[in-house]
Amino acid sequence: MITLNQSPVISDPEILNGTLVFRGTRVPAQTLLDYLDDGITLLDFLENFPSVRKTDAVEFLKLARETDSENHLR
Numbered sequence: 001m002i003t004l005n006q007s008p009v010i011s012d013p014e015i016l017n018g019t020l021v022f023r024g025t026r027v028p029a030q031t032l033l034d035y036l037d038d039g040i041t042l043l044d045f046l047e048n049f050p051s052v053r054k055t056d057a058v059e060f061l062k063l064a065r066e067t068d069s070e071n072h073l074r
Helices: 029-037 042-048 054-073
Strands: none
Touching (some): 029 042, 029 054, 042 054
16 A cells, blocks of 8 residues: 555555545546546536545645646656
8 A cells, every 4th residue: 555644645455456546535536637637627526526525636636736847847
């Protein structure tokens, strides 16, 4: 199991074969990115996946943005 302290997402081989999911759910983090890519709002995503906390979704997006920025600097 991969877990970072205070991370909004986890990877656990016992949950969806290790797919990155929002903590305390079985909702893949990639689903949020797919929704946004399709033009669906964060609020619509949260309505469709009420087990995901808004704070976790927002924090995940911040982490994803930071990681993407770091990768572009290389």
